[in-house]
Structures are given as C-alpha cells and as structure tokens.
Amino acid sequence: MKFREALIKLNKIFPAHLKIYQIKNNEHHMIQDWNELPDSEFNITDDSRNVNINTLFFSTFFAKSYLNDAILKHPFAIFVSKKELHKLLKDHKYNGFCIIGKKEPDFYLGYLSSIYYDYPSKDMYIVAITGTNGKTTISFMIYHLWKKKHIPCAVIGTLGVFYWNGSMEKHIYTGFTTPRAYELHQILDVLKKENIQHIVIEASSEALALRRLEGLNIQKAIFTNLGRDHLNFHKNLNAYFFAKLHLFFLTLRATKEKIPFVVVYNSNTYYLFYRFIQKTNAKILFLLQSHLNHNFVKYQPMPLLFNQFNALCAYYGITRNEEPLYKLSEKPLSDFKGVPGRVERLALTDSIDIIIDYAHTPDALENLLSELKNQYEFMVLVFGCGGNRDIEKRPLMGNIAANYCDYIFLTDDNPRNENPQKIRNDIKKGIPVNKYHILQEIGDRKLAIQNAIEYTFNIQKNSDKKSCIIIAGKGHENYQIIGNKKISYSDKEAVLELIKIISHPNEKKTLR
Numbered sequence: 001m002k003f004r005e006a007l008i009k010l011n012k013i014f015p016a017h018l019k020i021y022q023i024k025n026n027e028h029h030m031i032q033d034w035n036e037l038p039d040s041e042f043n044i045t046d047d048s049r050n051v052n053i054n055t056l057f058f059s060t061f062f063a064k065s066y067l068n069d070a071i072l073k074h075p076f077a078i079f080v081s082k083k084e085l086h087k088l089l090k091d092h093k094y095n096g097f098c099i100i101g102k103k104e105p106d107f108y109l110g111y112l113s114s115i116y117y118d119y120p121s122k123d124m125y126i127v128a129i130t131g132t133n134g135k136t137t138i139s140f141m142i143y144h145l146w147k148k149k150h151i152p153c154a155v156i157g158t159l160g161v162f163y164w165n166g167s168m169e170k171h172i173y174t175g176f177t178t179p180r181a182y183e184l185h186q187i188l189d190v191l192k193k194e195n196i197q198h199i200v201i202e203a204s205s206e207a208l209a210l211r212r213l214e215g216l217n218i219q220k221a222i223f224t225n226l227g228r229d230h231l232n233f234h235k236n237l238n239a240y241f242f243a244k245l246h247l248f249f250l251t252l253r254a255t256k257e258k259i260p261f262v263v264v265y266n267s268n269t270y271y272l273f274y275r276f277i278q279k280t281n282a283k284i285l286f287l288l289q290s291h292l293n294h295n296f297v298k299y300q301p302m303p304l305l306f307n308q309f310n311a312l313c314a315y316y317g318i319t320r321n322e323e324p325l326y327k328l329s330e331k332p333l334s335d336f337k338g339v340p341g342r343v344e345r346l347a348l349t350d351s352i353d354i355i356i357d358y359a360h361t362p363d364a365l366e367n368l369l370s371e372l373k374n375q376y377e378f379m380v381l382v383f384g385c386g387g388n389r390d391i392e393k394r395p396l397m398g399n400i401a402a403n404y405c406d407y408i409f410l411t412d413d414n415p416r417n418e419n420p421q422k423i424r425n426d427i428k429k430g431i432p433v434n435k436y437h438i439l440q441e442i443g444d445r446k447l448a449i450q451n452a453i454e455y456t457f458n459i460q461k462n463s464d465k466k467s468c469i470i471i472a473g474k475g476h477e478n479y480q481i482i483g484n485k486k487i488s489y490s491d492k493e494a495v496l497e498l499i500k501i502i503s504h505p506n507e508k509k510t511l512r
Helices: 003-013 064-071 082-091 105-116 135-148 181-193 205-209 237-254 269-280 305-318 362-373 393-404 420-428 433-438 445-460 491-503
Strands: 019-024 027-030 043-045 055-058 077-079 096-100 125-130 153-157 160-164 169-172 198-202 218-223 261-264 284-287 344-347 352-357 378-383 407-410 439-441 467-472 479-482 485-488
Touching: 003 105, 019 082, 043 105, 055 064, 055 105, 064 077, 077 105, 082 096, 105 181, 125 135, 125 237, 125 305, 135 153, 135 160, 135 198, 135 305, 153 181, 181 198, 205 237, 218 237, 218 305, 237 269, 261 269, 261 305, 269 284, 284 305, 305 362, 344 491, 352 362, 352 445, 352 491, 362 378, 362 393, 362 467, 378 393, 378 445, 393 407, 393 420, 407 420, 407 445, 420 439, 433 439, 445 467, 445 491
Parallel strands: 043 055, 055 077, 077 096, 125 198, 125 218, 153 198, 218 261, 261 284, 352 467, 378 407, 378 467, 407 439
Antiparallel strands: 019 027, 019 096, 153 160, 160 169, 344 352, 479 485
16 A cells, blocks of 8 residues: 555545645645655554654554654654644654644544555454453354354454464464554454454453544444443543443444444443433344343353353344344354353362452452352452552452452452552452451462462362352463563463362472
8 A cells, every 4th residue: 555545545534634744854844735745655553663764653642652762763754643743843853744633643543554454344244342341251252153153253352363264263462452453454454365254353442442443344332331440541430431332433333234232231221321322313232131031141151140141242243133143042152162261160179160250340250259159159269459550449349259258368460560568458448357357368379379279178178068269350361460570470370280289189289
C-alpha cells in the first residue's frame, strides 16, 4: 500500500477531517494537492522502537510519551493531535509530513490499518465479546463449536490467537487481550489468506476506550456482565461501562444481523442498556436464567451457572440469524476441554479437587465461590490482589472470601511496584476479625499453595467430605510481576509439582 493512496482512501471515509502539513527546515505549509504526498510504500506503528525512515508513527494514548523518541528515528510522517502539532512547530523538532484529524490519532489508526491491509474484515463474520468476566471462556466455546462443524475459524484474545484452517491449528502470541489496531488488522489479513472468515474477538474495555476496534466489520456483540475491573484506567464504573458500550455502536455501524446484540440479563443490565435501546432502536436478545434449561448449556465439563450462561452466549454467538448451527437439545460442549486457568480442575485425591481460576474481581470471585459451595463441603482459598490496580476491590474480595471459605491463605498476586504487605492488609480490612482464625498470610505464592494443599490433605485425608482448594487470581498466567521484574511462574505448574510430591511421599521435598 502506498502512502498517498492510503490517505486518499482515509479522506474518503472521513471527508474534511484531515489536515496534512509538510515541515521542512523550520518552515511548514499545508498540503493542498494529494500529488504533493509521496507515492511510496510505508509501514504503520505506534511503538517508537519500531520506527524507521519509512514509518508513519501514530502518537496514540500510550505512545504520546515516546513521540520524541520516535522523531529521533526520522519517520517520514507522524499522526499527532493538534496540540502536539503546535508544540512541534514551536520547537522545530521535526522534518517530514505531519497529519492531524478532528479526533485523536487513536480513532484513525484502525481505519487506516484496515485500508493498509485491504479491508481484511470486510467479508468476515466477526463476533466480539465484552464484559468483566467470561470473555475468554465464551470465545473458546465458540471456537470449539465452529471447529466441530468443520468451519475454518479463529479466536483472538487473552491467550493470543488460535486459528484452524480446516486441517491444522496454529497459535500466535500477542501479549494483549485485544491487540493494537494495526496488529489486529494484520492478524485478520493473515487469517483472510488462510480462508478463515469466522472470527471471535475478546474486546477489552481498555481496547475499546483506546479505539483499537475501529474499522472492524463486527457482526455480533456479546455483553456478559459489569463488575469492578480496570478502574485504574477508567477511574469510575460509569466510564468503564460506556467504554464497553462503544462495542455496540461499532457493531451497529457494520452489522447485517437482525439481532446483532446478546446480553446476559441481571438486575441492572436492562437499565444500563435502556438509553442505548431508545437511542438506536436496536434489537437486543436478553438471556435470562429461565433460558438455561437445555442440554446445550448443561452438558459441559464444569456446568456452573456462569458457565451455563457462557455456553448460551456461545450458542447465539455462533448462530447467524435464521441459521442455527446446533439445536439447544444437542450436547456439543460435552467434550469441550475448557480454557487454561478458567475453572480448571485437577484431582489431588478422590475427595479433594484443586480449581485454578482467573477470578480477580469481586464479582468473579463471588460467582466462583458461590457455585463451588454447592458442590463442595469444605473449601480452602488461596488468593491475593494485584498491585497498582483498583484498591477499593481488595476489602470486598476479602469479605467474599471469608463468607464462603472454610480457610484462607492470603498471598501475593502481581504486587508490581506496591508494597505486598500493604495489599494484603487492604484485603484483610474486609475480613471480619472474628474470622481471623481461618486466615493464614504467606506472601510467597508457591509456599502459600504448598501450605494450602498440605493443610487440606492432612485435615481431610480421613474425611468423606468433598473438598476443594481454589487458587484464584492468576489463572493461565505464566509469570508473576514483582517490582519491575516479570518472573517465570505458573499456579498450575506449582500445583502439578505438589501433586507429584504428595503422590510419592517418600520423595517429599519442598517447592523451594
């Protein structure tokens, strides 16, 4: 794709939005004729580390801090805000083409990326899922169900990109729940070349707020729930919800579906969507608990209530209007292997299970514990909270843990640059003092898991009670962030090692 051609096409989508300046030798003039622009190949990025002389650099929300670093590498063009342009003209720090728009650079990056890769999502059936919890599980259920019908498909989300072209499955690591806009369109271009047209995408609230999904041909949007998460970025629940609601407006612009929106109903969901329905007259399918009485949702490895709702979301996600792929009486999820770190069950003994789950929000933790309480008579929890994140959720999660569990091992999650002891103290504020006797505080996560397993094994080995050890918060993650260091670590690997030790007591050793 040539630079001039790409900008002409972007201008056709957003007429009168763009102003382009050429800055040279401390002078500048506004481009009046498209022929003044170079007809040359270029690349797009908002990562200053990847800038070269053929780059169009976008000064997006997180890239603004690195604009000067990018300029030092002499990109031939930059896309900046009006405020940044004025500063550049004043400081005489840049020679090249400078683009500004009526909106922030983030908004245009997705559309230009779509143009750059020749509109890869144009003929795709894209399902996008947003919500505090359930995105990863639903997306992998959809992926499983499509594969079962021999439909080439892909899932893009927290675990990277998995795609199946009809004969072979491949994986691409991305590092984001929702990749950057230009990376997302590049991935879709790869999938298009593999003749894959069915895509399910996890749409995180942060990605929606940063406009990473602009320019996508989204055909169906699913909203799972709204809880406390990412408030370090969004600041309040209202901004968090409206970031998620943006997915519905994106879908409305592109969809051909008669019922393009699926929403899990709870007491406040309809209220949250009421104004959207009034404003757009959009048709939304609200999923109720009364809709769960089907084989499709009940026959799966872990048919907890929230997983039944996840399955129902998947059913309507895969199904284009008037083209159901399955009957609700069928059981296609009975062989679903689940998702790593999402209610992942490992057997310690015949009567003791270990559950590894990603639950790191109050809603997710309460949903998980309340459901497991119906299956297990004795429950031990290992959990902590992340540092440099929402502080207010910590005592809430402590209180939830105390309400449902027989014993708690309070430990570290990803403390980042916060004092781990302070994080644990914040959690303890929500635990009633009269329940401190069921609490043990061990900062070292491996050691906490070891103690939890040994405690449960010793206290329950001669009991008939069905018991469970829940290790919550990190799920699939294979690292722990302590300070500025990302240390290799996995809850599952720690558990498997301990199971092996307990299975061979004569070879017993500690994890350390």
